[in-house]
Amino acid sequence: MSDPILSVKDLRVEFATRSGPLRAIDGVSFDLNKGEVLGFVGESGAGKSLTGTAVIGLIDPPGKITGGEIRLEGRRIDHLSIEELRRIRGREIGMIFQDPLTSLDPLMRIGDQLIETIITHVAVSRTEARARAVKLLEDVGIPAAAERVMSYPHEFSGGMRQRVVIALALAAEPKVIIADEPTTALDVSVQAQIIALLKKLTSERGMAVMLITHDMGVIAQIANRVAVMYSGRIVEIGPVADVVRQPAHPYSMGLMGSIPSLHAEHARLKQIPGSMPRLTALPAGCAFSPRCERADARCKVERPALAATGMTTSACFHPVTSTVAEVAG
Amino acid sequence: MVDSLIKAPRSRLMLRLDAIRDSHLFYSFTRSWIVMVAAFFALLIVAAAALAPLIAPSNPLDLASLDLMNARIPPRWLENGDPQFLLGTDDQGRDLLSALLYGAQVSIGVALLSTVLAILIGVTVGLIAGYYGGIIDTVIMRLTDVQLTFPAILTALLVNGATRAILGDRQIQGSEFWILVVSIALAFWVKYARVVRASTLQERNKDYVHAARLIGVKSWKIIVHHILPNVLGPVTIIGTISLALAIITEATLSFLGVGLPPSHPSLGTLVQVGNEFLMSGEWWIVFFPGIVLAGLALSVNIVGDWLRDALNPKLR
């Protein structure tokens, strides 16, 4: 296999508070390959968005990357100067945010926002940038793109605005896109269109995508692999089909159990009892142990590391590979 | 797994951290000691002003005691200073320290009384507009709109001028104090009226007021017993903040020569009188009233700001 385009090793992000640092991301590692879509799922506060923000170098104080390394095509980018990092953003790594209604500057024509982004990164004339902007809008499926470049954001619907946001993120042709809940704020019917668009763009352009979402349905549709996050850690990572069908970590299993399915035998969706611990009160061992049926004394004191468990890689002393395989089989 | 609140866990976390830093750390380290000093200074001046007749070396209002031979003596620690006059004397031979103490008393008195009067007018009008609504409300609110088009100082000056015209020169003598109180009150009542009207509208539509009306409780009883207590909170806060503004307005009017006369000076009058001697080098005549006025306005402002933030952040 070729070298990964993005490689994150043992990433740690902390927030300085008066009562000491809060560790919001704790030892996250993953590789993202060219043309791959890697999904990140988990509850609110699990650290998925923060991981994306850390990769693109946009964590605001008092948050800070306090450990680990982030490599883009083998080059470390977590210790770059502010200016070097800025050049990478948009050009090498792009990001799409959740809410298209608030992601666009309301006072600037979308064409100008596109042109501004293109000129920032690529040495082209304004005329050329303008032509590119129209082309981008066409690519993301905006009808009558040549006229719509003159429009203001409020003149578009939510779904169209998210297309504009995607066009903006793609403006300087980055190699990696971090899509942070790209469909959450949209109507269900529009969600499908945006997913289809993302899928089309990734395959056409060979971009790698970090897809952050709480929606397993979205993951199942376009991701190649998926990482399940819990309390700032990756608890399981593997090919989507395997994680969905044969999750090894009890948390992933609970997560999959809570997805509605058309041909499910269970009448009720399963719930995971309790809620994710707060960052101020993380248990010493496995963060999931207080909610876990399978937890024993060891889970409470020792933190499990990621290791191959059946089809996927998970961080659990008591993975559930066999049982689920039997049930599924 | 429906977590529509998922939006951005980090931003929510960070907002909380911001709030902690903004409220506690930032506050206690940079703000509270300033507030303490300001409160202490304000209280000191208020106490000294209140006790002026007891602690002042002489009575500056007693014109018979003045001696022009003592005019323009510099403060005691300077060359030619006179131990009898700690802060020196003005052009009338008046002891500056005594004039300051009495002047502060007048300034604070005007500020307090005008604020109370403004609150009385504003609360009454606001209650009526909010409670009765309809055409009364519309007319009153339109009029407040018009008044708000004008800066308060201009309103105060116009009221002041009109009152002077009505009273005529002779009757003005001796009533300057009350003309000032009324001018300032009429310049500032609008904001109370608006706040009270808004809260009254809210209260009026609550169930207990409907119930009280239903069983035939008289309107004024409902207003006084049920609505008034609920609107007094914000009014008190705005009143405190406005005190600094009232002090400044009084000083400004007196400085402009339409406030208190030099025979019965406030801090603003003292500055106005002293200003004439700035060029000739007798800086102390304007310096001491100026510094007391500035310190008073600044410290009352700081305490007012703090009070607003501490009690009701929504009033920003």
Added chain:
Amino acid sequence: MLAFLIRRLFEAALVMIVVAIVAFTLFRFVGDPVSQMVSQDATIAQREALKAELGLNDPLIVQCAHFIWKSLHFDFGISYKFREPVVNLLGQRMPATLELAAIASLFAIGIGIPLGVYTGINRDSLLTRVIMAGSLIGVSLPTFLIGILLIYLFAVTLHWLPSYGRGETTSFFGLWQTGLLTSGGLRALVLPAVTLGLFQLTLVMRLVRSEMMEVLRTDYIRFGRARGLTNRAIYFAHALKNTLVPVITVIGVEIGTLIAFSIITETVFQWPGMGLLFIQSVQFADIPIMAAYLLLSAVIFVTLNLVVDILYMLIDPRIRVAVRA
């Protein structure tokens, strides 16, 4: 958009009518037009004749309409004190006040906005703390004290700048005396303009700062950063522009306040403008001048409000749409 403008104009007219009625009341009832125009020993018959001639026996509504009609033709009556038409007095002094207010606004905006942007971006830097502490003092000190302090420092002690008056002025066709064309006139402007503009400067600065901090937290700024836009583009093309709507509102209102506060500044610096004339009219109960000044300032404030409304529409495309709908 037209409907919106018409509604605004209607509201402005309403304000003007109320102000005109107040001015009329002042003019007619507070002042006594007759006794000011006849000599002390005029007979009652002479007074009555003058009263009839002035139309003071007409119904009030007619008198009021007459007053407004004359005001529209710049006839504000005769000053009691100066025995001259009020319009001439105001006309002579208007250039001084307008020039002072204009320079003070430039000073307040030209320094207030950059300081607000700086302190909004560098929220906790040492310089920000110093500026914010200074601005608290600027907000709290009475204008006249600041003026006196500046005079003492720069005129009395350092002898750098004149302490009163307009200095040398140049005349335009005998209509407009300007101090902007001579070095003496410009030097005389410095202290009064700084005194007058300081309060507005701190207000503008504090507002721009809080708006900047607000806007810098928005998603579109984060998205701009995620696209690698330069700080300059983020701060100026996006953030500052988005703070402008509230900032312009306040600036519009504050320019009006500035004209009112010029009364104080003109008194401190003996600046021969409308403010100084007005304060003399208050001291001497010179009602015609007060009434005219009231009308004139209402016109200025209402016009400023209209200009602000129009600027809104030029800046914010959303308002244009909301207005059209």
